[in-house]
Amino acid sequence: MSNIILESTCYNIKCLEEFLARKGKGFELPLLGRSNVGKSSLINSLFNTKLAKVSKTPGKTQSINFYKYNKNNYIVDLPGYGFAKVPKKVKDNWVKLVDFYLSNSENIIALWWLMDANNYLNTSDRALLDYLQQYMLDTYIILTKADKLKKSEVPKIIKDLEDLLGISEDKIILYSSKTPTMFGGKQKLHFLLKKIFSL
Numbered sequence: 001m002s003n004i005i006l007e008s009t010c011y012n013i014k015c016l017e018e019f020l021a022r023k024g025k026g027f028e029l030p031l032l033g034r035s036n037v038g039k040s041s042l043i044n045s046l047f048n049t050k051l052a053k054v055s056k057t058p059g060k061t062q063s064i065n066f067y068k069y070n071k072n073n074y075i076v077d078l079p080g081y082g083f084a085k086v087p088k089k090v091k092d093n094w095v096k097l098v099d100f101y102l103s104n105s106e107n108i109i110a111l112w113w114l115m116d117a118n119n120y121l122n123t124s125d126r127a128l129l130d131y132l133q134q135y136m137l138d139t140y141i142i143l144t145k146a147d148k149l150k151k152s153e154v155p156k157i158i159k160d161l162e163d164l165l166g167i168s169e170d171k172i173i174l175y176s177s178k179t180p181t182m183f184g185g186k187q188k189l190h191f192l193l194k195k196i197f198s199l
C-alpha cells in the first residue's frame, strides 16, 4: 500500500504562497533533477504508486507537486531542468517557481538531487551547482537508472562525486526504478526518509 497522496500541484507563485502559508505543516524534502532523469519513476516505485506521470518527453512537467508523506511531511517534486528544446518562457518560469519555493519555504529539511548514474554531473547538472550552493541544503545524491551500470563502474562514480561535490559516500545512493531492490536502493531510501523526517 502507498503512504503518499498528491496534495497540491502548483503552476504559479500564488499557489506556492498558499501552500507555504498553511499552518501545521511538517518538513519538506524537495527532489530535483534534470528532466527525464527518472524522478517520477522513483516516486512511483518507491511508494508503490502510479501518482507521478512518467513521460518520454523531457521538460513536460512545469509544476511543483507536493506529495504528503506520513501525516504531515512532504516530498516535493520540483520541475526538471536542462531541457534543450523548450522555449525561453518555460525556462524563465522554472527559475521563478523553483527560486520562489527554495527561498521562501522555511520547512525544507534536506534535498535529494537526482542524477543519471550513466551521465552524472553533465553540463546542466554543473550549471546548477553554483545556483544550489546559495541555499546550503543538506544534499543527498540519488543516482538513477543504476540498472544500466556495470557493477565495476560504481567505485569510480562514487569517488568522482565525492571529489567533485565534496559529498560523503553515505550521501550517495544508487537507485533503479526498474529493479528497486538493486544495490539495496529502495531499502536505503526508505531508511533515509525515516532519518530525514525523524520518524
Ligand SMILES: Nc1nc2c(ncn2[C@@H]2O[C@H](COP(=O)(O)OP(=O)(O)O)[C@@H](O)[C@H]2O)c(=O)[nH]1
Pocket: 033, 034, 035, 036, 037, 038, 039, 040, 041, 042, 053, 054, 055, 056, 058, 059, 080, 144, 145, 146, 147, 148, 175, 176, 177, 178, 179
Ligand atoms: N532503465 C531505466 N529507465 C528508467 C529508470 N527510471 C526512469 N526510466 C525511464 O526514463 C524516462 C523518464 O522517466 P521519468 O520518471 O518520467 O523522468 P522525470 O522526467 O525525471 O520524471 C522514462 O522513459 C522511464 O521509463 C530506471 O531506473 N531505469
Ligand SMILES: [Mg+2]
Pocket: 039, 040, 041, 052, 053, 054, 055, 061
Ligand atoms: Mg516527472
